[in-house]
Amino acid sequence: MTLQAKNRLKDDIAAYFHGVAASYPIVLGYLPVALAFGLAAEEAGLSNLGATFTSITVFAGASQFALLGLLEGGTQIAVTVLICLALNVRHIVYGPSLSTRLAPGRQKILPFAAFGLTDEVFSLSMSRIAHIPASRQLVWLLGLETAAYLTWVGFTWAGSFGGKLILSMLPFLETAFSFSIPALFLALLVVMMDRESLIPMLAACLASGLFLYLQLKNLSIIAAAIAGPATWLLLRRQA
Amino acid sequence: MTKESLIAISAIALGTYLLRYLPLRASHRTLHASTNRAVVLNRAFEIAGISVIAALFLHSLSLPEGEAPSIAAVRLTVSLAAVGAASHAWKNPGVGVLLGILCFALFPLIL
Numbered sequence: 218m219t220l221q222a223k224n225r226l227k228d229d230i231a232a233y234f235h236g237v238a239a240s241y242p243i244v245l246g247y248l249p250v251a252l253a254f255g256l257a258a259e260e261a262g263l264s265n266l267g268a269t270f271t272s273i274t275v276f277a278g279a280s281q282f283a284l285l286g287l288l289e290g291g292t293q294i295a296v297t298v299l300i301c302l303a304l305n306v307r308h309i310v311y312g313p314s315l316s317t318r319l320a321p322g323r324q325k326i327l328p329f330a331a332f333g334l335t336d337e338v339f340s341l342s343m344s345r346i347a348h349i350p351a352s353r354q355l356v357w358l359l360g361l362e363t364a365a366y367l368t369w370v371g372f373t374w375a376g377s378f379g380g381k382l383i384l385s386m387l388p389f390l391e392t393a394f395s396f397s398i399p400a401l402f403l404a405l406l407v408v409m410m411d412r413e414s415l416i417p418m419l420a421a422c423l424a425s426g427l428f429l430y431l432q433l434k435n436l437s438i439i440a441a442a443i444a445g446p447a448t449w450l451l452l453r454r455q456a
Numbered sequence: 457m458t459k460e461s462l463i464a465i466s467a468i469a470l471g472t473y474l475l476r477y478l479p480l481r482a483s484h485r486t487l488h489a490s491t492n493r494a495v496v497l498n499r500a501f502e503i504a505g506i507s508v509i510a511a512l513f514l515h516s517l518s519l520p521e522g523e524a525p526s527i528a529a530v531r532l533t534v535s536l537a538a539v540g541a542a543s544h545a546w547k548n549p550g551v552g553v554l555l556g557i558l559c560f561a562l563f564p565l566i567l
Contacts, residue, residue: 239550241550242549242550242553242554245553245554245557246553263457263461264457266457267457267461267462267465270457270462270465271465274465274466274469275465275468275469275472276472277472280468280472284464284465284468288461288464294460294463294464294467297464297468298464298467298468298471301464301468301471301472302468302471302472302475305468305471305472305475306475307508308472308475308476308479309475309479310479310501310504310505310508311476311479311480311505311508312476312477312478312479312480312481312482312483312484313479313480313482313483313501313504314501314502314504314505314508315480315505316480316483316484316501317498317499317501317502317505318502319484321484324484327477327480327481327484328477328481330480331473331476331477331480331481332473332476332477334476334480336512339505339508340509340512341549343505343506343509344549345549395520396520396532396535396556396557396560397553397556397557398516399513399516399517399536400535400536400539400552400553400556400557400560401549401553402509402510402512402513402516403513403536403539403540403543403552403556404539404540404542404543404549404550404552404553404556405509405543405549406506406509406510406513407539407540407543407544407549407552408543408544408547408548408549408552409506409509410506414502414503414506417503417506417507418503418506418507418510420507421506421507421508421510421511422510422511422514425510425511425514425515426514429514429515434515437511437514437515438508438511438512438515440511441507441508441510441511442504442507442508442511443504444507445503445504445506445507445508445510446500446501446503446504446507449499449500449503450496450500453496
């Protein structure tokens with residue numbers, strides 16, 4: 218191995234662990250949710266292996282919870298798959314949004330980085346990735362995703378194995394950490410927002426709130442993803 | 457785990473992965489062109505990202521259970537204010553989250 222290759226590997230390893238360290242707000246948020254999923258999966262009759270397998274392969278909280286309800290209710294497989302995928306349609310906008318902050322190159326890492334692009338990983342990386350050196354961005358993202366993924370899978374297993382026991386021993390855990398997900402999204406908004414994005418963001422909140430009020434929870438994310446940029450384009454045209 | 461469950465989980469896993477990977481791959485190639493159209497598209501997707509985070513924030517909000525709604529609302533508001541102030545002051549979302557969780561956990565001890 219040449220000295221240049223050695224240095225590159227060293228920098229990649231440092232960036233990877235920098236990503237792992239940056240993941241702590243996500244880890245705090247995933248801990249109680251993954252425990253709850255494991256517990257719910259066990260109660261829904263999915264075995265310990267089944268619950269862990271779901272978290273290993275799907276890695277998407279909302280659709281995993283929906284899957285449990287649908288399997289328990291005896292819904293047809295095709296309908297179950299379609300509903301769960303409809304819940305994940307919002308992930309379509311994550312890649313293009315994140316790409317705006319990613320430097321080109323290192324295409325080989327993209328298929329791996331795409332697997333871990335959950336709501337929380339996407340949000341945190343949107344606020345931080347621009348500060349990472351261009352050639353290390355995807356490696357940093359992999360580090361961030363690895364820690365989030367291991368927490369998700371590990372605590373799903375723990376939840377399905379002994380969730381009731383853990384939550385009865387540490388009852389404050391569920392309540393205190395249940396706040397970490399809204400806290401994470403708000404903190405990211407505060408860090409990312411600028412003057413130009415304020416009005417589009419308020420329009421997005423309005424659209425999302427309207428769909429939530431109409432009980433169309435999943436569509437509300439898509440509505441926000443359309444309303445925000447549409448408002449920005451309108452304002453830009455008028456200026 | 458039944459055979460049906462295994463098929464459903466595998467199909468959802470594959471579909472979710474493709475929903476994440478294909479747009480990322482396509483945009484990673486096209487958004488870096490330096491044309492005016494690409495610049496506008498780039499910013500529009502950036503705004504879309506912020507909008508989605510705002511919607512996810514709205515989704516995730518719920519009053520803590522086991523308390524009177526008014527006290528639960530105060531607890532939530534105070535904790536969110538702590539998150540906002542700390543994130544703004546330190547320009548670091550992690551510090552905001554940690555302070556917010558601390559505030560949320562300690563609130564019942566104060567009131």
